[in-house]
Amino acid sequence: MTFGQNLQTLRRQNGLSQQQLAEQLGVSRQAVSKWELDAAKPDIDNVIQISRLFDVSIDELLTGEPFRNARSFPQPVEATSGKRTRLIVGAVLVLAGVVCLILAGFAAVWMRSIDMQTGSWYTDVTEYLWHFPVIAVIAVAAVCLLTGIFLLILPNRQNRK
Structure with missing residues (x-):
């Protein structure tokens, strides 16, 4: 719908003649x-006055389409929120993996010192890792590290495409 057709429709809906609108x-x-024949266009001041007079947005007055506010358009934040969440989860998993590895090392040394005090011990820390539940902690740490690194790298690979 053209501006002229829009203006004519709005004027008629409000029961105004061309003369009455002109006077206002x-x-x-x-x-x-x-203006109604689309032979000329009003200046911006008149467009603003017409928009206020008929209580329509300037966009709707000029295009004939209802005004769409910014909320009706997709927001870029929504598109990147998945990537951001993936990065945060990846970083947390890497951190958890590192903490688990450090704790496993301390636990193995601590168990070795306890066995030394009781009189039974193994020759090195790796034997403790195989004979005690510390190996499960190391496995969890490895899974956390690998998953976290994968999540951190994945968004970068998708951006290259």
């Missing part, structure tokens, strides 16, 4: 007629 805007009836 402070222009000639011929000016309103030219």
Whole structure:
């Protein structure tokens, strides 16, 4: 719908003649007629006055389509929120993996010192890792590290495409 058709429709819906509209805007009836025929366009001040007079947005007045506010458009934040969440989860998993590895090392040394005090011991720390539940902690740490690294690298690979 053109501006002229829009103006004519709005004017008629509000029960105004071209002369009455012209008087309210402070222009000639011929000016309103030219606008409705799309032979001329009003200046920006008149567009603003018409928009206020008929209580429509300038966008709706000029295009004939209802005004769409910013909320009706997809937001870029929504598109990147999945990537951001993936990065945060990846970083947390890497951190958890590192903490588990450090704790496993301390636990193995601590178990070795306890066995030394009781009189039974193994020759090195790796034997403790195989004979005690510390190996499960190391396995969890490895899974956390690998998953976290994968999640951190994955968004970068998708951006290259």
